[in-house]
Amino acid sequence: MTTITARRHRHDDDLPAGHHPSKLSRTLVWTGLVLFLIYSIAPVWFLIVSATKDQRDLYTTNGLWFADFHLLDNTRDLFTYHDGIFLRWMANTLLYGVAGTVGMTVICVACGYALAMYRFRGRGILMGCIIGSFLIPGALLTIPSFLLYSRLHIVDTPWAIIVPHFFSAFSVYLAKVYAEGAVPPELLEAARVDGAGEYRAFFTIGARLMTTGSATIFLLGFVGSWNSFFGPLVFLRGEQKWTIMLGLYSWLNIKVDQSVDLTGLVIVGAIVSLIPIVALMLSMQRFWRSGITLGSLK
Amino acid sequence: MPRNSRRAALAGLALCLAVATTAACSNDTATNAAKGTSAGPVQLEYWGWTDIQPVVDKFNANHTDIKVKFVKQADLPSTATTLRNAVAAGSAIPCLSQNFGDVPALLSEGLLTDVTDYLKPAESKFKPSSLSAAKVQDKYYGIPLGTGPTFMMINRAVYDKYGVRVPKTWDDVIAAGKALKPHGVQVMNLAGEDPSTLVNLIVQAGGTWYSVQNDSWKVDFLSPESVAAANILQQLVDNGLVANQTYQDRPALIAYFDQGKMVSLPTSTWQLANYELHFKKTIGDWEPVDLPQFADATKFATPAHGNALLVPKGCQHPKEATEVGIWMNTTKDGIDATYDKTTGAYAWPGAMPDPSPWVDASVPRKLFGSHRSEAQTVINKASASGVDNWLVGPNYTGVFKELQDQWAQAVTKKITFRQLLENMQKFTVDDLKAKGINVSS
Numbered sequence: 001m002t003t004i005t006a007r008r009h010r011h012d013d014d015l016p017a018g019h020h021p022s023k024l025s026r027t028l029v030w031t032g033l034v035l036f037l038i039y040s041i042a043p044v045w046f047l048i049v050s051a052t053k054d055q056r057d058l059y060t061t062n063g064l065w066f067a068d069f070h071l072l073d074n075t076r077d078l079f080t081y082h083d084g085i086f087l088r089w090m091a092n093t094l095l096y097g098v099a100g101t102v103g104m105t106v107i108c109v110a111c112g113y114a115l116a117m118y119r120f121r122g123r124g125i126l127m128g129c130i131i132g133s134f135l136i137p138g139a140l141l142t143i144p145s146f147l148l149y150s151r152l153h154i155v156d157t158p159w160a161i162i163v164p165h166f167f168s169a170f171s172v173y174l175a176k177v178y179a180e181g182a183v184p185p186e187l188l189e190a191a192r193v194d195g196a197g198e199y200r201a202f203f204t205i206g207a208r209l210m211t212t213g214s215a216t217i218f219l220l221g222f223v224g225s226w227n228s229f230f231g232p233l234v235f236l237r238g239e240q241k242w243t244i245m246l247g248l249y250s251w252l253n254i255k256v257d258q259s260v261d262l263t264g265l266v267i268v269g270a271i272v273s274l275i276p277i278v279a280l281m282l283s284m285q286r287f288w289r290s291g292i293t294l295g296s297l298k
Numbered sequence: 299m300p301r302n303s304r305r306a307a308l309a310g311l312a313l314c315l316a317v318a319t320t321a322a323c324s325n326d327t328a329t330n331a332a333k334g335t336s337a338g339p340v341q342l343e344y345w346g347w348t349d350i351q352p353v354v355d356k357f358n359a360n361h362t363d364i365k366v367k368f369v370k371q372a373d374l375p376s377t378a379t380t381l382r383n384a385v386a387a388g389s390a391i392p393c394l395s396q397n398f399g400d401v402p403a404l405l406s407e408g409l410l411t412d413v414t415d416y417l418k419p420a421e422s423k424f425k426p427s428s429l430s431a432a433k434v435q436d437k438y439y440g441i442p443l444g445t446g447p448t449f450m451m452i453n454r455a456v457y458d459k460y461g462v463r464v465p466k467t468w469d470d471v472i473a474a475g476k477a478l479k480p481h482g483v484q485v486m487n488l489a490g491e492d493p494s495t496l497v498n499l500i501v502q503a504g505g506t507w508y509s510v511q512n513d514s515w516k517v518d519f520l521s522p523e524s525v526a527a528a529n530i531l532q533q534l535v536d537n538g539l540v541a542n543q544t545y546q547d548r549p550a551l552i553a554y555f556d557q558g559k560m561v562s563l564p565t566s567t568w569q570l571a572n573y574e575l576h577f578k579k580t581i582g583d584w585e586p587v588d589l590p591q592f593a594d595a596t597k598f599a600t601p602a603h604g605n606a607l608l609v610p611k612g613c614q615h616p617k618e619a620t621e622v623g624i625w626m627n628t629t630k631d632g633i634d635a636t637y638d639k640t641t642g643a644y645a646w647p648g649a650m651p652d653p654s655p656w657v658d659a660s661v662p663r664k665l666f667g668s669h670r671s672e673a674q675t676v677i678n679k680a681s682a683s684g685v686d687n688w689l690v691g692p693n694y695t696g697v698f699k700e701l702q703d704q705w706a707q708a709v710t711k712k713i714t715f716r717q718l719l720e721n722m723q724k725f726t727v728d729d730l731k732a733k734g735i736n737v738s739s
Contacts, residue, residue, distance in 0.1 A: 233372055237369045253372070
């Protein structure tokens with residue numbers, strides 16, 4: 001409590017003498033924030049309300065308010081439809097996500113560390129290439145990657161999703177920037193003097209100091225992989241290999257030319273597919289908290 | 299009619315093609331067994347977004363020399379993309395693919411294989427009007443699927459409430475629209491993104507935009523059939539008799555249809571289960587009636603431009619693929635295997651010369667209320683009177699996109715339907731010329 005008060009005092013001190021935020025600006029800020037809140041919450045609200053409706057009410061009742069309560073039926077349908085294919089998709093997504101993102105984190109953190117810590121010929125060009133590659137839209141690489149993967153015979157196998165995910169230019173960039181801030185070169189120098197090899201210095205010192213950065217990279221990568229759609233769409237065939245997003249997409253589109261309409265299942269499926277991401281986000285929060293503390297101790 | 303009806307019909311057809319002859323089936327099995335296969339059965343992949351696993355299982359159970367593996371795709375566009383990728387890469391090409399476009403256009407893209415030698419002997423198993431859609435210049439590039447029967451469903455309760463006569467001709471539809479308009483009721487719906495109503499009218503009139511003359515394409519958007527179709531649409535739009543509800547937003551569309559403010563809906567069997575499931579207020583009020591005719595028509599006709607189950611280029615076993623396709627679409631076993639527990643219906647057997655055994659199952663229980671008994675007659679009549687003189691040119695994929703743009707302008711009164719046809723004529727001829735294809739004008 002005291003710290004908060006103290007901070008507020010300090011904050012007020014920062015303002016020019018005699019300046020108080022006017023009522024008008026307070027009102028505007030509040031209105032803006034409330035509108036933004038509604039904007040952020042409304043889709044989630046719609047999703048929750050819709051998940052409790054049966055297929056007919058979904059189309060014929062007010063989208064923002066409840067009708068008859070069918071959430072349990074819908075959930076049961078979701079997990080039993082087509083012999084529980086949805087669970088299979090969840091497991092697939094988890095497998096591709098964890099395998100791909102763990103590999104990506106290790107590789108990209110190592111790359112970023114190397115770029116930040118070592119001086120070698122071509123380093124500038126390499127960094128330029130990495131940043132330049134941000135400019136290439138992913139869709140442009142579809143056909144070349146398809147041809148490449150089919151030469152490697154990995155099209156239509158999980159490898160076509162997992163392996164490409166290992167390499168992320170943005171994560172390398174993030175890791176480099178983080179390593180520059182978090183790993184003091186003097187520390188590595190000291191380690192070398194004490195007889196540590198480069199690998200040991202990386203794994204026992206560099207990688208550990210970069211935990212927060214790695215966690216960020218992992219989380220971003222995992223969310224990206226969880227939501228990824230295009231890769232699975234192009235490279236996986238047969239619903240046994242699909243991911244959640246691809247499966248839900250297929251369910252959503254089935255009504256376009258068939259009498260089956262699975263929109264209700266898509267809505268419940270969308271909510272269920274949020275759960276792992278939310279859980280991961282909450283469970284990983286401690287990394288950022290400890291990260292901040294780490295900085296303050298230095 | 300919803301934009302995807304033709305596509306759906308095709309999908310249905312693909313399923314249905316499977317069915318025609320139980321007898322033929324058992325014969326096939328016997329022959330195959332007699333032949334003896336030293337190298338084991340031929341393996342084929344079938345790509346599609348409609349789940350036909352039960353049909354494939356049934357086929358595999360009945361056949362020893364061919365085994366089909368169904369590989370499910372996410373939806374139509376992704377099937378098209380994936381197949382194009384596979385053909386470009388030249389590996390892992392399936393031998394059968396659910397239809398995602400017109401045969402001539404896909405052929406000119408280099409996606410299809412000639413299966414004339416294997417299909418020709420089986421022609422008699424198919425409904426004659428289903429054959430042309432799988433052909434380009436007398437060669438087959440897929441297995442004919444036929445099409446679903448087109449009829450109309452009307453909200454009879456509203457028609458009766460305002461004392462409006464059930465329309466028999468398109469002119470009647472316009473008259474009904476004028477009578478209903480003062481009550482805030484619209485007679486039909488023309489979605490801004492879906493030109494299929496125009497196309498279907500022209501097909502119904504026996505017209506076509508493309509034809510082949512000697513060695514070149516002839517393009518005629520201003521034929522009497524096209525102009526007659528355009529006139530009807532022009533009157534509907536000019537008098538403000540139609541709604542422009544989009545098919546993209548299914549909940550809004552269903553809610554709108556269910557309000558009783560839009561009362562006539564050209565449709566086909568595959569859509570009925572959907573209306574049955576979703577209508578709340580108007581369920582039981584609808585009546586199936588014959589598709590309205592052109593006033594000067596000499597013979598009852600419904601549009602029946604079908605499509606084909608595709609045999610992609612690079613397929614290693616076109617003969618076996620054709621055999622599978624023929625079984626799936628022309629045998630009783632094949633059609634019966636398409637039974638859907640949730641709707642109680644079968645995929646429409648569009649290529650079967652006689653689809654009547656599957657008609658009753660395709661009519662839902664409640665949608666038509668006391669008019670349900672009329673459905674069988676209406677559907678059989680529609681199915682027996684399909685016409686298909688419609689020919690699709692090699693650039694139709696692009697032409698259809700342009701048509702969608704023009705259509706959107708015409709239904710919103712920015713241009714007339716006559717102008718639409720003139721613009722399309724110019725666009726299509728120019729496009730063919732630009733592609734170096736012979737056009738005679």
